[in-house]
Amino acid sequence: MVNIKLIYTAVLLMFVISCHTKNEQKHFLFDDTKVQKKTVKELYEYNLKELEKIMDSEHKKMNPKAIEPINFLTKISGHESSGDMTYYGVFNFSNEDLMYWKDWYTKNKDSLNYIYSSKDTLDY
Incomplete structure (x- = not known):
């Protein structure tokens, strides 16, 4: 039973981290405010x-x-x-x-x- 809780926690943690990383990448790639615009x-x-x-x-x-x-x-x-x-x-x-x-x-x-x-x- 302990192994199932540990595995469940590890999978949940990996899911949360991957979602957070994915959102950061999307924000960086598509946020044009970070691009320096020239006159x-x-x-x-x-x-x-x-x-x-x-x-x-x-x-x-x-x-x-x-x-x-x-x-x-x-x-x-x-x-x-x-x-x-x-x-x-x-x-x-x-x-x-x-x-x-x-x-x-x-x-x-x-x-x-x-x-x-x-x-x-x-x-x-």
Whole structure:
């Protein structure tokens, strides 16, 4: 009889602990308040810096790391890169494009203090 009570207590304890752990994981995974959200201003600055790094590197032409920054800067500023559109996106950009995006940022940075929310259903 003692063994049955001990087993029952152990099973009950494991059940309670597993439920508690499961709730913590769910809370962590799906609570978007824990995710640090960035403003458009911060993201614009970051993407400009990424393109400056690419411009200073040896691999300026057809650099796949440029796709996302070019796409973001185009969405926000409305200025499309002069690079060729490919199946994957625009890989390259000109110095004039970079200068335009910098000038646009200088003129509009005060209006970019809002949290970025992509309207693309494929972005997470």
